[in-house]
Amino acid sequence: MTQLIEIHKENPQPRLINQVVAIVRNGGLVVYPTDSGYALGCHIGDKAVLDKIRRIRDLDKNHDFTLLCRDLTELAVYARVDNLAFRLIKNNTPGPYTFILRATAEVPNRLKHPKKKTIGIRVPDNVIAQSMLEALGEPMMTTSLVLPQQDDDRVLEPYEIYELLDGRVDAVIDGGYCGHQETSVIDMTSGYPEVVRYGAGDPSLFE
Structure with missing residues (x-):
């Protein structure tokens, strides 16, 4: 049975954050808020949950997933970042950007682009997401919550997401x-x- 957990958006309750993080650590799949809408998140190494996400979103095997990181220090563990990329990412994170970078050996092969060996990485500007990452102590694997039957212009409320999933x-x-x-x-x-x-x-900051 799915739990619906209400967390304060500006002052997340540590007890509830730890409750969600325990679910992730134990191989669970969670829906959580970011600075660009709600997303699906799970432990970085969990293949079974990855397959579950593909079924929920009706994704093919070549879909690119993203690592959600706390900061640039954590990002640099999982991606190769040259000086230019570092400066640009530093100046624009946390924020609603996903950066495609060359993956390091720390990234499981199933998360890398099969040919390019790249990975998408983002640092969210959302207090709940950051609190989860802080408590987890490592990145989460993530993808936007876009359901196959969802109207592009329709914003789902958390209770609607709960009912659907x-x-x-x-x-x-x-x-x-x-x-x-x-x-x-x-x-x-x-x-x-x-x-x-x-x-x-x-996007003009990168053009």
């Missing part, structure tokens, strides 16, 4: 409204930034 995820965090536009995606693998998706983050 009851029994399919382990917990839904109600963290209030947190936006609905997906992140801007910036490819940093060529040495220069390339905007590959326009979203919530200002």
Whole structure:
């Protein structure tokens, strides 16, 4: 049975954060707020949960997943970052951007792009998400919560997400409204930034 957990968006209750983190550590799948809408999150190494996410979102095996990191120090463990990329990412995180970077050996192969060996990484500007990462002590594997039957212009409330995914995820965090536009995606693998998706983050900073 899915738990619906209401967490204060500005002052997250540590007890509830630890409750959610315990679910993630034990192989659970959670819905949580970011600075660009709600997302699905799980432990970085959990293949079974990855397959569950693919079924929920009706994704093919080549879909690119993202690592949610606390900060640049953690990001640098999982991605190769040159000086230009470091400066640009530092100046624009935390924020609603996903950066495509070359993955290090710390990233499980199933999360890397099968040919390019890249990984998407983001640092969220959301207090609940940051509190979860702090308590977890490592990144989460994540993807935006976009359901196959969902109207692009329709913003789902947490209780609606709970009703739609009851029994399919382990917990839904109600963290209030947190936006609905997906992140801007910036490819940093060529040495220069390339905007590959326009979203919530200002793309002009990379053009």
